[in-house]
Amino acid sequence: MTDDRMALLEALQKADDGNFLRSLAETVLQILMEADVEGLIGAGRYERSGERSTWRNGYRDRSLDTRLGQLNLRIPKLRTGSYFPPFLEARKTTEKALVSVIQEAWIAGVSTRKVDDLVQAMGLSGISKSQVSKLCKEIDERVGAFLKRPLEGNWPYLWLDATYLKVREGGRIVSVAAIIAVAANRDGRREIVGLHIGPSEAETFWATFLKDLVRRGLRGVKLVISDAHEGLKAAIQRVIGATWQRCRVGLLRKSSARDSLRVVGLGGGPCWARRGASNTSSSSA
Structure with missing residues (x-):
């Protein structure tokens, strides 16, 4: 996992308190446990099979602390014998693989190779290729649904930023821009939009990106905070038409890149990653 991608993931986590990221991680681990138990039992849920060795018997709750926050898991119980996920023992390796899958899902869509790496790191042996593909589809659908969800209510404040990442395209590594929008509603609640x-x-x-936000329901924007990129400023004026304000972190980056990283607390993460209104300056130029 590269530092720039980790910075993006941490920034996304701070933008909405990590609620969606935690939920996605819980879903990934839950699906993997269910698939592992199917392999152990020899049959799926409600499936009639002569190969069945036992039956399910409810769940027990267990929490797992990760860099994404505390994950609340439901560990399957069996009528005879017991099941304990091996990944709860090898936490450090598991967490690294899990975070890698989650951040990959945001950037380019999760791959079966990444999920295979996660399964191996977790020590799960009963998961088939078809179950891995099913999990990949579930992750991509959940991330896609979150990023395409309708935006309801008014969002007076909008932060816009981009960070550059290295991705593999056509067998070579290229640099791409990850365009991010975070909005705050009238109650002060921030969300990745x-x-x-x-x-x-x-x-x-930028204009295409902003038009998509408007199409999904973004309205009531009074103030847009961003750096002074001319293309971005022009797109804001053309599509949103709100007052623009320059991000203080953008100014810091220009004056001293190293000092700005200390201020932001991320490896070059977006300007809205720090909490509080002090992230913006009163200057509009």
């Missing part, structure tokens, strides 16, 4: 990957921060790309 958009994330998209593109080749650069050109005005046309």
Whole structure:
């Protein structure tokens, strides 16, 4: 996992208190446990099979502390024998593999290879290729649904930023821009409202991104906070038409990249990653 991708994941986690990321991680681990138990039992849920060795017998709750927060898991119980997920013992290796899958899902869509790596790190042996594919589909659908969900109510404040990542395309490594939007509603609650990957921060790309936010229901924007990228500023004026304010972190980056990393607390993460209104300056130029 590269430092720039980890910085993006941490920034996403801070943007909405990590609620969606925790939920996604819980889903991934739950599906993997269910698949592992199916292999141990020799049959799926409610399936009639002469190969069945035992039956399910409810669940027991167990929490798992990770860098994504505390995950609440439901460990399957068996009528005869017992089941204990091996990944609860080898936590460090498991957590690294899990975080790798989650961050990959945000950036380029999760791959079966990444999930295979996760399964091996977790010490799970009863999971088939078809179950791995099913999990990949579940992760991609959940991330896609979150990023395409309708936006309801008014969002007076909108933060926009981009961070550059290295991704593999056509067998080679290229640099792409991860475009991120975080909005705050009238109650002060912040949410990630958009994330998209593109080749650069050109005005046309920003405009397309902002138009999609509007189409999904983004309204009531009074103030947009971002850096002073000319293409972004033009797109904000053309699509949103709200007051623009320059992000203080953007100014810090220009004056001293190293000092700005200390201020933000991330490896070059977006300007809205720090909590509080002090992230923006009163300057509009």
